[in-house]
């Protein structure tokens with residue numbers, strides 16, 4: 001019971017500092033980032049009902065989805081634009097954190113969690129672009145594999161693990177699909193929950 005009350009107090013605390021509520025301090029950029037993530041989750045699930053991963057089927061299913069399926073184009077556009085909004089809002093949120101010097105102790109660990117979230121956001125945006133299956137996204141995948149293999153030692157295994165390497169286009173689109181639709185979103189969701197919990201643990205949003 002005490003545990004349940006603790007959890008409820010955590011999601012709806014009794015007091016929030018006035019500064020945390022002031023728009024001019026946070027510009028609500030963390031909140032906007034989370035909202036974009038939620039929209040991405042909903043629209044992403046709807047897109048998964050029609051998307052078929054594969055070298056040729058990826059492009060064909062995206063085209064069918066946008067032109068034949070009712071509201072398919074709208075859902076695809078919403079997913080795309082929410083992704084771009086998230087990249088911009090997460091980057092601006094980081095600038096705000098630098099401006100208010102909120103990376104200093106005791107918030108230094110949450111700064112590192114935030115950095116991981118920024119990397120995850122960019123990787124999610126990039127892997128989404130690869131799933132289009134267009135010629136441009138094929139070229140982008142080839143460049144990514146090439147850049148990764150330039151890393152000494154770990155480059156090749158990383159390229160194999162994330163993008164399936166340079167060959168076997170079908171299995172690599174399946175791999176990118178699983179990263180983009182399952183593994184990375186779950187990791188990002190978990191990290192965001194941890195990020196929010198850590199804000200409270202560090203004393204809430206307030207000038208240091």
Ligand code: HEM
Nearest residue numbers: 026028029030031033034094102111114115117118205206
């Ligand atoms: C998915 C991405 C992210 C989400 C959803 C998110 C969400 C939030 C939210 C809702 C807050 C509360 C205050 C506010 O809105 O500004 C916050 C605070 C914070 N965030 Fe993020 N954030 C993300 C990424 C980042 C990044 C990239 C960094 C830095 C590298 C970062 C570092 C911090 C820090 C240090 C705080 C505490 C700020 C303070 O106490 O003034 N976050 N975040």
